[in-house]
Amino acid sequence: MKAQTMKAATAAKKLGILLSAAPEDFRDREISRTELDELNANPPAWLVDLRADGPHPRDIVARKLGVSNSGLARGGVTEPLTTAEIKALLAEPPAWLVAERATQAQVRAENARVKQRNAERAAARD
Structure with a gap:
């Protein structure tokens, strides 16, 4: 085989x-x-x-920065970044990174709310 x-x-x-x-x-x-x-x-x-x-692939860069892959693109990050470059961005975040991290936090909060609501509905049915 x-x-x-x-x-x-x-x-x-x-x-x-x-x-x-x-x-x-x-x-x-x-x-x-x-x-x-x-x-x-x-x-x-x-x-x-x-x-x-690094250099790290896009999905790893996005995760380390706490944003989505789309957020990286909106921020103009098209090249792979090293760990040092990521740390520099986190130390002094540009406006786009602050905005994208806030957006990501809102998405996570909404997902948690929907999951909780669905769990409550499922519990009420049982």
């Missing part, structure tokens, strides 16, 4: 790293599920460094 493999881009996404920042021998081949599990269990130095210092 042949081992399941995935493209390097899929493996990079699952590892939470930017594919273009990964070593060439990772980028240029298929990755098996076993290899992926091993990378997660015992990450090599390059993976530890990438996860710690």
Whole structure:
């Protein structure tokens, strides 16, 4: 039986790293599920460094900044950011980041309200 493999881009996404920042021998081949599990269990130095210092993919940048991917785009952030760049933005947030974080907080609050309402309705039915 042949081992399941995935493209390097899929493996990079699952590892939470930017594919273009990964070593060439990772980028240029298929990755098996076993290899992926091993990378997660015992990450090599390059993976530890990438996860710690970046550059980070959009979804990780958005999460670290506390905004949505769309919020990053509205803020004009189109390139991957390093951990140092993210920390600098958080230390002195520009107006767009303050506004997007407020929007994200409102979305979370609304989602929590709807979830609570639905739970109350379900409890009332039972």
